Amino acid sequence: MKRILPYPFFAAILLLAWLLLNESVSPGAVVFGAIVAVVISWIMVSLEVPRTILRRPLAAIRLAFAVLVEIVRSNNAVARIILSSNKRDRRSGFVRIPLDTRNPYSLAALACIITATPGTLWVEYDSVDNTMLLHVLDLIDEEEWVKIIKERYESRLMEIFS
Amino acid sequence: MTQAVDLPDWAALLTAFLLIVGAGLALIGSFGLLRLKNFYDRIHAPTLGTTLGIGSILIASMVFHSVTQQRFVIHELLITVLMVVTTPVTLMLLARAALFRDRLEGSDIVPPRYQSARPSDKPENQ
Amino acid sequence: MIMTLLSWSILVAQGLLGLAMLCAALRILRGPRAQDRVLGLDTLYVNAAMLLLVFGIRTGSTVYFEAALVIALLGFVATAALAKFLMRGEIIE
The missing domain is CATH 1.10.12 (Lyase 2-enoyl-coa Hydratase; Chain  A, domain 2)
Incomplete structure (x- = not known):
């Protein structure tokens, strides 16, 4: 077979x-x-594609739905940033985020989710330190972004891919 | 527009709404490409068109063709899948290329490579 | 009444997409750096695919779908190749 x-x-x-x-x-x-x-x-x-098992398909569907909601929300936010005049002092910048997972499928999925969401961009992955570089269009608090990425996406991806 | 005579009201309204939303988002994204100040800001702008913009136009196309032809026309899903898979890849490649070139030129708007294992090679007293 | 609304909204959508393509083309012309031009080209491709889909709705034919699919595919390959070129100076390593 x-x-x-x-x-x-x-x-x-x-x-x-x-x-x-x-x-x-x-x-x-x-x-x-x-x-x-x-x-x-x-x-x-x-x-020679590495094999993986989708452990929890239901969790994957829930995550996909959450990502869809997030994409709609941040589309609105980025459209506002582009159309607004430069009165407000907007700051964009890079955030270095330490990761826990090393599974290539989790990393690929995380990269696609982050880049597909307007306003955030996966720039670089460092395999030695297992960190990633994130660029955020509207950066308010670095710690907040580390928490968002790890709690909202990474922990769920680690559940989904074994 | 001769084929679309028998289109019910709800389908026509939905198609019109989705078309305007999609095209508007694409325009805002491309306008942001002109307006934002540096490359790493600009690379966020086209994502509007490639996510929700093309998404709503594809849904409009699916609704319109399914209703006018009295059968399910869902091959637009192929473009949806294609966009979902390819957009992040192109943007990541482009961002990495830009980062590489900026580092090569010693630009100060990009962070240096992360080196936690080795001692920092930046001069301490600066 | 509703049908005139639909045909007007198709026209408006085409106009908006045309303006979007103009913005992307201006970014290609202005630069200032190579990566900005490649980003503009990528946006131009996506906008062209959307314009073709709107054409498909306007004429009521599904032929334009294939053209949109091919443009989206070509846009991906072109941008990926150009990004590789910017990074290494050659496309196939």
């Missing part, structure tokens, strides 16, 4: 993308999409 279909989840997503592109679920499209999905997942084997 593992030899025929090394990454079943990845292959299923590829098949789904193929069907969406073709806009049909006719047998021909399904068969051809399945062949493409299986062949591409064989190619993935030679890339």
